[in-house]
Amino acid sequence: MSTAPASRARRALADHRVIAVVVAIQLAISLGYYAVMTHVVAHLHHDLGLLAGVVTVVLTVRVAVQNMLFLPAGVLTDTIGPARTGALACVLRAAAFALLGAAEGVGGLLVAVVVMAVGGALFHPAAQSVLAGTAPSHRSRGFSAYVIAGQVGAVAGPPLGLLLLAGGFGLLSAVTTGAWVAGAVLFLLLLHRPAPHPGGSTDRVRPNVRGFAAGVSAVFRDRGFLRFALIAAPSTLLTSQVTTVIPLKEADSGTTTLFFCAVALVTAAIQPWCGRRGDHPRLLRSGLLCAGAGYLVLLATPSDHRSRIAVLLAAAVLHGLAAGIMQSALFQAVARCAPSGRFGAYTGLLSFLSGAFSLAGGFVIAPLFNIGGWGMAAAMTVLGLLAVLSALALPAPEQRKASVLEATGRV
Structure with a gap:
């Protein structure tokens, strides 16, 4: 008779742990992202001497590529699982910010923003799929905490970036790279979470082309x-x-x-x-x-x-x-x-x-x-x-x- 309540209690605890990990990921990567992106235009225009039109094209490429990849990235999340997809997304974003800090010409910048776009397209469906796999009673509040963490990053990230910028844009990009690496490690902790709530996402789907097309x-x-x-x-x-x-x-x-x-x-x-x-x-x-x-x-x-x-x-x-x-x-x-x-x-x-x-x-x-x-x-x-x-x-x-x-x- 006591088995069901105990099982529900374990499941609720597991959901809370999953939500805490996803919120921690969101906070870390949001701080890093906004710390760099608030100051990247000034870096490209003043430090690298790029024309305003070139800067606009570089940043537009990132938005366009990311938008085009959202659907295949979402399907890939279902195919290989959100934890693996999220870890891959964070690794790609870490590489992108490292390239952004090292790039000195348009070619290197375009490579950096394309890699950044791929990582961004993978991250959002992965993180939200993990939250969608929690019980309905936790799902809404978990997503609310996820949004709050992102907004904290949006407010605190720019002044943090300004502080780090005193050591140069290279230091700023290196710290942001570290934040995304930390996000990848935290995603890997979710590989062994309990089976998602019915109707949620799952990490137990075998990767295959047929599943992707389906x-x-x-x-x-x-x-x-x-x-x-x-x-x-x-x-x-x-x-x-x-x-x-x-x-x-x-x-x-x-x-x-x-x-x-x-x-x-x-x-x-x-x-x-x-x-x-x-x-x-x-x-x-x-x-x-x-x-x-x-x-x-x-x-x-x-x-x-x-x-x-x-x-x-x-x-x-x-x-x-x-x-x-x-x-x-x-x-x-x-x-x-x-x-x-x-x-x-x-x-x-x-x-x-x-x-x-x-x-x-x-x-x-x-x-x-x-x-x-x-x-x-x-x-x-x-x-x-x-x-x-x-x-x-x-x-x-x-x-x-x-x-x-x-x-x-x-x-």
């Missing part, structure tokens, strides 16, 4: 999820374009820094609430509407300094809510929809479509930013309306039929 085929045959992913695709564009809007709109670096710190703090602060409600199908619609409202509020920025700060902080709160809610809602949507052992493929498809939409949308909106004045107002209006239209068109993702059986333990 993963791609399975996600494209799911018409309901494909429709959901297409309508939710603007989410990345809506959360990323504000990083372009604010620096172009506000020349004051102090105000810009305040804005992004406020976004990160709100994103982290909303996570405990999202952890309790992240599986609500309508939560994503709220996040999209917050993003749309954030852009529309920025349209009304007054010239008075005090009023300007108040409006920018209001917009920062809305964008922080949007980012925090959408991350949690999309993770839970994939967890509800993905069949057992297919979380990587499903999140890979969603990330691929979101990344492709963000890249294409950036090229469309960029000319409006260049116009200035009415052009920027038009860009923010387009982004705001896009968020509202996506929210109105968004269907509730269809939960897989097996989930009822899994919830009652009859699988």
Whole structure:
């Protein structure tokens, strides 16, 4: 009679350990990533003497390659297991940052950013697949802690990078390389974790080409999820374009820094609430509407300094809510929809479509930013309306039929 409660207690303890390891990985690599990436443009432009256009091309290559690889990376995660995929991702990212610190020309930089892109495409489905393998009662809160760790890295990473930069960009890249190596070691600790909760990811799938092809085929045959992913695709564009809007709109670096710190703090602060409600199908619609409202509020920025700060902080709160809610809602949507052992493929498809939409949308909106004045107002209006239209068109993702059986333990 006492066997079942004891088994559940052991499983809960194992889930907590898994979540702690993933959160530790996220914190280490986020600190390293933001420490370097905040200062990499200045290094490429001032230290290496590259033209601004060349710097833009180098960084765009990373984004484009990473976006293209999300789907195959997600399927690979299902095929060889998230722990192995995560360790590989961290090793590649470590090599990329080491190359970035040593590169002195465009050729070396392109190799570094391509390797970085491959590692980034592998990391996200791997880490989230591990979390998706925990019990539903732990999954939402685990992902919330994962997001909070990332936001801590986003806030603390840039000043840490500035401190290390006193010893040169080589020292900064070396420390970041060490953080990603530590992430690889922590992922390897997850190889021997207990079997995932039914419906989650697994490390016990044998690698084979047929399994890889089946993963791609399975996600494209799911018409309901494909429709959901297409309508939710603007989410990345809506959360990323504000990083372009604010620096172009506000020349004051102090105000810009305040804005992004406020976004990160709100994103982290909303996570405990999202952890309790992240599986609500309508939560994503709220996040999209917050993003749309954030852009529309920025349209009304007054010239008075005090009023300007108040409006920018209001917009920062809305964008922080949007980012925090959408991350949690999309993770839970994939967890509800993905069949057992297919979380990587499903999140890979969603990330691929979101990344492709963000890249294409950036090229469309960029000319409006260049116009200035009415052009920027038009860009923010387009982004705001896009968020509202996506929210109105968004269907509730269809939960897989097996989930009822899994919830009652009859699988």
